[in-house]
Amino acid sequence: MVFYSGFALCAALTGATALQIPLLSSYYQAPIGHVNETNPLVNSTELQDLISGDRLMVRAKKLYEIAKLGEEEYNHPTRVIGSAGHIGTLSYIYETILQLGEYYTISNQSFPAVSGNVFESRLVIGDGVPKSAAPMGLTPPTKHKEPVHGDLVLVSNDGCQASDFPDSVAGNIAFIKRGVCPFGTKSEHAGRKGAVAAVVYNYEKDPVSGTLGTPSPDHIATFGLSGEDAEPTLKKLEKGQRVDGIAYIDAEVNQILTNNIIAQTTEGDPNNCVMLGAHSDSVTEGPGINDDGSGTISLLEVATQLTKFNVSNCVRFAWWAGEEEGLLGSDYYVASLPEKENKKIRLFMDYDMMASPNFAYQIYNATNALNPNGSEELRDLYIKWYEDQGLNYTFIPFDGRSDYDGFIRNGIPGGGIATGAEGIKTKEEVEQFGGKAGDWYDPCYHQLCDDLGNVNVTAWVVNTKLIAHSVATYAASLKGFPERNLTVASSAYNEETKYHGPKLFA
Numbered sequence: 021m022v023f024y025s026g027f028a029l030c031a032a033l034t035g036a037t038a039l040q041i042p043l044l045s046s047y048y049q050a051p052i053g054h055v056n057e058t059n060p061l062v063n064s065t066e067l068q069d070l071i072s073g074d075r076l077m078v079r080a081k082k083l084y085e086i087a088k089l090g091e092e093e094y095n096h097p098t099r100v101i102g103s104a105g106h107i108g109t110l111s112y113i114y115e116t117i118l119q120l121g122e123y124y125t126i127s128n129q130s131f132p133a134v135s136g137n138v139f140e141s142r143l144v145i146g147d148g149v150p151k152s153a154a155p156m157g158l159t160p161p162t163k164h165k166e167p168v169h170g171d172l173v174l175v176s177n178d179g180c181q182a183s184d185f186p187d188s189v190a191g192n193i194a195f196i197k198r199g200v201c202p203f204g205t206k207s208e209h210a211g212r213k214g215a216v217a218a219v220v221y222n223y224e225k226d227p228v229s230g231t232l233g234t235p236s237p238d239h240i241a242t243f244g245l246s247g248e249d250a251e252p253t254l255k256k257l258e259k260g261q262r263v264d265g266i267a268y269i270d271a272e273v274n275q276i277l278t279n280n281i282i283a284q285t286t287e288g289d290p291n292n293c294v295m296l297g298a299h300s301d302s303v304t305e306g307p308g309i310n311d312d313g314s315g316t317i318s319l320l321e322v323a324t325q326l327t328k329f330n331v332s333n334c335v336r337f338a339w340w341a342g343e344e345e346g347l348l349g350s351d352y353y354v355a356s357l358p359e360k361e362n363k364k365i366r367l368f369m370d371y372d373m374m375a376s377p378n379f380a381y382q383i384y385n386a387t388n389a390l391n392p393n394g395s396e397e398l399r400d401l402y403i404k405w406y407e408d409q410g411l412n413y414t415f416i417p418f419d420g421r422s423d424y425d426g427f428i429r430n431g432i433p434g435g436g437i438a439t440g441a442e443g444i445k446t447k448e449e450v451e452q453f454g455g456k457a458g459d460w461y462d463p464c465y466h467q468l469c470d471d472l473g474n475v476n477v478t479a480w481v482v483n484t485k486l487i488a489h490s491v492a493t494y495a496a497s498l499k500g501f502p503e504r505n506l507t508v509a510s511s512a513y514n515e516e517t518k519y520h521g522p523k524l525f526a
């Protein structure tokens with residue numbers, strides 16, 4: 021049986037509810053309240069030398085304590101948007117930057133977010149309960165949060181057109197193939213035709229961990245199903261045989277307000293900004309110390325150490341909210357940039373999951389052929405740095421799974437590094453990085469055990485130094501880095517991707 025449970029009543033976030041988090045004041049003694057104009061121009065080696073594992077771990081412990089604020093409501097530590105753990109994280113970030121005085125200008129960007137919670141679910145097909153059946157992210161519940169019964173009705177083609185849905189789906193369960201259009205579109209069509217639930221089955225043998233995306237009043241309770249589990253049903257339906265089923269989802273979708281935090285250096289050319297980001301939120305299931313506590317803390321530490329230097333170009337740090345719900349914060353940020361402001365951002369660097377326990381040093385394979393000019397230069401900066409350290413690296417797809425996506429789609433070059441999520445480490449990668457073959461890079465990915473024990477400090481320090489290097493390099497000079505090409509329409513990068521966030525979107 022597939023039962024998903026989770027306690028999650030999302031509290032509305034009002035601006036005034038920020039918790040009082042004690043400040044981390046023990047070790048930074050820079051003068052507060054002014055920019056020291058005699059600071060030397062930022063130097064990569066010197067900035068990297070200021071990064072230490074001990075300091076990262078002090079912050080990680082702090083973040084875990086903050087995640088525990090989520091226990092009262094969720095029965096376990098979490099920093100999911102809307103939780104006390106996330107509000108505490110925002111206060112911690114804000115206070116940490118505030119302490120650095122006038123070196124940074126901080127802003128909160130509030131935006132509406134949807135937060136979905138599935139409390140319980142079950143799918144029965146014929147007399148079997150397919151193991152891979154999983155409710156889609158942001159799915160509505162079945163009617164009255166009760167089980168619904170009906171025949172499985174095969175939908176033609178990919179279920180991307182209303183005409184693919186036969187009238188017989190009314191009162192029944194639509195059985196739809198994955199692909200071509202977003203899951204949300206398929207669910208909407210099924211809902212408009214009166215289906216009581218929908219099942220999207222994979223064209224590959226794997227399960228489908230997807231999301232319906234932005235809620236629609238026409239969405240109906242929707243499951244994903246692996247190709248392997250779908251095959252027997254598909255065969256019967258194609259032969260015209262009857263298959264019935266029971267679908268049950270107890271879930272809710274809530275609208276809340278949450279916020280991004282943006283900190284920009286007061287010094288440096290404001291027309292040429294170097295931007296980087298990590299996401300401040302976790303999934304509901306756990307405290308998110310690696311995902312993305314690691315990136316959040318790396319950025320805080322680099323921002324802190326940077327204050328000992330002067331910069332030529334503006335540096336803008338972002339801590340995004342709602343990444344786990346589908347890149348909500350970064351999308352909102354880029355979408356609300358006036359064109360004039362968009363043009364000032366020379367590049368965006370994404371730092372999500374810097375310390376996976378069974379890590380690989382992964383670089384997003386962001387090329388100029390498919391992405392805004394400059395993405396490849398950034399990729400090559402990462403390559404050169406790992407090579408200079410005598411470290412191995414691998415390329416991973418630049419496919420929309422993290423917060424760089426909104427930037428790329430709006431013409432801003434981007435890239436980043438990561439250390440691996442639910443992928444499986446190969447034997448070759450064990451030779452390159454150590455660790456364990458056959459296991460996930462992050463065995464606690466999106467789980468309760470993504471806690472203080474779920475970081476490899478060696479990898480974390482290496483990658484935080486690389487973040488420092490990327491910031492120092494471009495903050496000192498953008499010489500040779502491609503100018504923003506304003507003649508290329510941003511629609512050139514608007515192709516649909518399989519991902520928009522951590523979950524499959526189509």
Ligand SMILES: *[C@@H]1O[C@H](CO)[C@@H](O)[C@H](O)[C@H]1NC(C)=O
Nearest residue numbers: 050051056057058059060328
């Ligand atoms: C400014 O920075 C320089 C170089 O880091 C340092 O020697 C000096 O003491 C600082 N001045 C003040 C007023 O903090």
Ligand SMILES: *[C@@H]1O[C@H](CO)[C@@H](O)[C@H](O)[C@H]1NC(C)=O
Nearest residue numbers: 061062063064065066067496
């Ligand atoms: C950066 O600092 C290192 C170590 O202090 C020094 O060797 C190097 O020359 C500096 N680089 C630049 C470009 O000034």
Ligand SMILES: *[C@@H]1O[C@H](CO)[C@@H](O)[C@H](O)[C@H]1NC(C)=O
Nearest residue numbers: 035038107110111114127128
């Ligand atoms: C910005 O958000 C932080 C964290 O939620 C909060 O502590 C701070 O008071 C807010 N500041 C403003 C000016 O809204």
Ligand SMILES: *[C@@H]1O[C@H](CO)[C@@H](O)[C@H](O)[C@H]1NC(C)=O
Nearest residue numbers: 057058061287288330331332
């Ligand atoms: C650094 O500080 C000086 C003031 O001493 C300022 O004039 C300059 O613009 C700043 N930037 C660089 C890159 O030196």
Ligand SMILES: *[C@@H]1O[C@H](CO)[C@@H](O)[C@H](O)[C@H]1NC(C)=O
Nearest residue numbers: 385386387388389390415416
């Ligand atoms: C990187 O992406 C380019 C296309 O932009 C592709 O040709 C190349 O094979 C990719 N490299 C790897 C190692 O995935």
Ligand SMILES: *[C@@H]1O[C@H](CO)[C@@H](O)[C@H](O)[C@H]1NC(C)=O
Nearest residue numbers: 410411412448451452453454
């Ligand atoms: C890099 O990978 C090779 C195998 O491909 C391995 O022999 C070497 O030890 C690795 N280097 C490091 C620093 O781990």
Ligand SMILES: *[C@@H]1O[C@H](CO)[C@@H](O)[C@H](O)[C@H]1NC(C)=O
Nearest residue numbers: 453454455475476477478479
């Ligand atoms: C972190 O990774 C390094 C290199 O693979 C390894 O030597 C070390 O044991 C790991 N640390 C932990 C705590 O797993």
Ligand SMILES: *[C@@H]1O[C@H](CO)[C@@H](O)[C@H](O)[C@H]1NC(C)=O
Nearest residue numbers: 393394500501502503505508
């Ligand atoms: C990319 O940047 C390079 C170097 O600045 C420039 O020569 C080239 O024309 C640019 N290409 C596009 C498509 O903008």
Ligand SMILES: *[C@@H]1O[C@H](CO)[C@@H](O)[C@H](O)[C@H]1NC(C)=O
Nearest residue numbers: 393502503504505506507508
């Ligand atoms: C912008 O892109 C166009 C078309 O690819 C290219 O011809 C032009 O040289 C580019 N301009 C710049 C400033 O890179």
